[in-house]
Amino acid sequence: MADHLCTQIRDAVVTALTGLSTTAGRVYQNRSYPLGRAQTPGLLIYDLSDVQVQETVTAPRVLTCETQIAVIAVATEPEGAPLDDELDQIRKEVTVAMAALAATKVNGLAHSVHYEGCEKPKPSSGESQKPIGEAAMSWVVRYGYVEGIPDVAA
Amino acid sequence: MALESAADRLAFVAPGEFGVDATYLPSGGGSVALTGLFDTDFSLVSLGDGAPIADNALAFTYPTAQHATPARGDRLSIDMAAVPFGASNGVLTGTVSFHVRDIHANPPNAGAGFTALILEAP
Numbered sequence: 001m002a003d004h005l006c007t008q009i010r011d012a013v014v015t016a017l018t019g020l021s022t023t024a025g026r027v028y029q030n031r032s033y034p035l036g037r038a039q040t041p042g043l044l045i046y047d048l049s050d051v052q053v054q055e056t057v058t059a060p061r062v063l064t065c066e067t068q069i070a071v072i073a074v075a076t077e078p079e080g081a082p083l084d085d086e087l088d089q090i091r092k093e094v095t096v097a098m099a100a101l102a103a104t105k106v107n108g109l110a111h112s113v114h115y116e117g118c119e120k121p122k123p124s125s126g127e128s129q130k131p132i133g134e135a136a137m138s139w140v141v142r143y144g145y146v147e148g149i150p151d152v153a154a
Numbered sequence: 155m156a157l158e159s160a161a162d163r164l165a166f167v168a169p170g171e172f173g174v175d176a177t178y179l180p181s182g183g184g185s186v187a188l189t190g191l192f193d194t195d196f197s198l199v200s201l202g203d204g205a206p207i208a209d210n211a212l213a214f215t216y217p218t219a220q221h222a223t224p225a226r227g228d229r230l231s232i233d234m235a236a237v238p239f240g241a242s243n244g245v246l247t248g249t250v251s252f253h254v255r256d257i258h259a260n261p262p263n264a265g266a267g268f269t270a271l272i273l274e275a276p
Contacts, residue, residue, distance in 0.1 A: 028205070031204075031205045032205055033205060034198055034205055034206045034207060034208040035205055035206075035207045035208065036207075036208050037207070037208075037209060040207065044204040044205055046203075046204070048203075070203070070204075072202065072203070072204040074204065074207060079276050119202065121201040121202045122201070123201070124199045124201065124207075124209075125255070126211060126255065126256060126272050127197040127199055127209070127211045128197060128199050128207070128209040128210070128211065129209055129210055129211075129212055129246075129274065129275040130274055130275050131274070132199050132201065132207055132209065133201070134201045134202050134204060136202050136203065136204065
């Protein structure tokens, strides 16, 4: 049996975002432990929720779900350049890569992918060697499966 | 408890024991020799919903009498090799010219007669 579709989708996102120009291989999936400075600029990837939004009436029912994928860019301020520019460059690279993944419907696993937006909390000051900032982007991936078979897209 | 004299304060920051020599560089030019304590307190920075970032808060605490008018935006140059007890954590090496980002007069952990500069790495 293959992994749950959520796992397959999350893995596909990690693969698509690994090796980008600014964040390279510093991509961390569902990480709870702290990052070190050497792990920035990097990307934190979480699947925050998985909500069933629709189902067919007759058995076997086909369930349609939406999973929210958060991609959080983390960066420290480069010398002589604004932190915002660094975060925006990462956002650009991530957005391009996610658009390419969306065009394939996550390698055929999903019905659709859409971008929800980005939040940028106020950067750190005083408690770090250099200002640290984040840009938290999120996408909603809609996918479906036959009830009881959550590892096969339908 | 306040320290009693300028000599007491100097003993507190003596180079080779707990202190280190530094050069204060005002943005308007010139320089001031300082002797103080370079601290790299561990910190966890949490901004949003993601994992926190482990880092260090940088500060330099010195007897205020050495330089009573520091200003934000000035610089402080320190030879990391001279910092006692490896306080630079191996991350900062060579002579580093820090930005002065904030100034705390009479910081609570050092008593009266000291100033703490909150530093940012270049």
